[in-house]
Amino acid sequence: MKLETKHTGDHRSSVGNPRLKQAYIGLQAWKKVIYSDPTNFTTNWVGSSVCSYRGIFCGPAMDDNTTTVVSGIDLNHLDIAGFLPDELGLLSDLAVFHINSNRFCGILPQSLSNLSLLHELDVSNNRFVGPFPSVVLSLPSLRYLDLRYNEFEGAVPSQLFNNITLDAIFVNNNRFTSVIPSNLGMSTASVVVFANNKFGGCLPPSIANFANSMEELLLINTSLTGCLPEEVGYLYKLRVLDVSNNQLVGPIPYSIAGLSHLEQLNLAHNMMSGDVSTGICVLPNLANFTLSYNYFCEEEGICGNLTSRGVVFDDRRNCLIGKKQQRSKKECDAVLDHPVHCHHFQCRQQT
Incomplete structure (x- = not known):
């Protein structure tokens, strides 16, 4: 999916919008555990107007088109190093999460199970480790799952193939x-x-x-x-x-x-x-x-x-x-x- 939603930087900032406030907490927690950003892509992740952050895409909430939410993240091909904090689970309106071709490491946090609207998850070409990330099995809307080029190990659970929404694995x-x-x-x-x-x-x-x-x-x-x-x-x-x-x-x-x-x-x-x-x-x-x-x-x-x-x-x-x-x-x-x-x-x- 190509992210086309434009940033909405000032009209509907996180002030008075609980969902954007939650997104702000999650994104700031993530910024703190980014250890290397060679292109300085996340340097403008400052202040409460999260919709103006580079790589962050906002749009109307699926359950309320008068409320702006963070609906997509695209940090592909940026060579960023760090890990994914539990607070990313606060971005509960995410539909697209793309971070391929970076140096993120560690494991996928279980808090991602809060992302019930997520339909594209691409964490390929990073340095994630551990067993198959079982959290992806709890994402009811997931259609595109890309785990390739990491260091995941052990068995691929049979439950993955009970998912009738997945189109690409x-x-x-x-x-x-x-x-x-x-x-x-x-x-x-x-x-x-x-x-x-x-x-x-x-x-x-x-x-x-x-x-x-x-x-x-x-x-x-x-x-x-x-x-x-x-x-x-x-x-x-x-x-x-x-x-x-x-x-x-x-x-x-x-x-x-x-x-x-x-x-x-x-x-x-x-x-x-x-x-x-x-x-x-x-x-x-x-x-x-x-x-x-x-x-x-x-x-x-x-x-x-x-x-x-x-x-x-x-x-x-x-x-x-x-x-x-x-x-x-x-x-x-x-x-x-x-x-x-x-x-x-x-x-x-x-x-």
């Missing part, structure tokens, strides 16, 4: 472990990015529950094992599927051939094998198909020359006879002599 590039929750598809998110964590386990069949919403699913480098479930092919709105750099085995589910909106499919750097079927290669919107560094042994029909269709295609380091830059016979035999039976793999579950 970014938890990539943290230190999350355990497994991907088995109730993964209970939310209605259109974008989910798990990349660059250490989840392990396999992609649960419940992914099928995302069928009516999922458009982008990125699971790059998440230590996934087992086979891709056939249920991936039920995500009929999917445009981007990236499961590269994992330990996936087995064939490409033929159900993927039904994803008519699919534009990007990246299976690279796994241990997948079998045939690459024509049904996938003729998908009408396919623009980029990468299957390099696997053990595929045959490309059906047009799959052998996808570049002729204008598709960006990479099939290096497989077991494709007659193709250049393939694995050695010894490498291929070591894997292909032990065919994978996907029904033997069982997901470890987390509820």
Whole structure:
């Protein structure tokens, strides 16, 4: 969401407005725990007219359009260092909170649970630590959650996927472990990015529950094992599927051939094998198909020359006879002599 509400610096200051008074207390408490502000962005956070503060956006209250409140905060890309004080919970009218690309550290305060109107929370590219910030599970209006590029660790709670309001979930590039929750598809998110964590386990069949919403699913480098479930092919709105750099085995589910909106499919750097079927290669919107560094042994029909269709295609380091830059016979035999039976793999579950 782009913050467009203009500052209203003098007409409705915090004088006589209890909500702006509360916002003033919260913002002043925050300023006291900002240790470095290299661009001096917060130097005008002085006085009670909080709507004139840089990065602070005001507008009419949702329950009373005659009352001005602080509705948004945007401190993106400012290299500010500090932490988030409990007093931020006083800004109960916040709808948007963006502080990405700074040096904020510590944990997200539990007082943020007071922000019942918050629908965008972006704390990405900072130095936050600790377990998954459970406070975000108590935000009833949240639609956009961005926690990427921090130092959060431990399990991602299954409750996150019980939230039917969330549209975008970014938890990539943290230190999350355990497994991907088995109730993964209970939310209605259109974008989910798990990349660059250490989840392990396999992609649960419940992914099928995302069928009516999922458009982008990125699971790059998440230590996934087992086979891709056939249920991936039920995500009929999917445009981007990236499961590269994992330990996936087995064939490409033929159900993927039904994803008519699919534009990007990246299976690279796994241990997948079998045939690459024509049904996938003729998908009408396919623009980029990468299957390099696997053990595929045959490309059906047009799959052998996808570049002729204008598709960006990479099939290096497989077991494709007659193709250049393939694995050695010894490498291929070591894997292909032990065919994978996907029904033997069982997901470890987390509820």
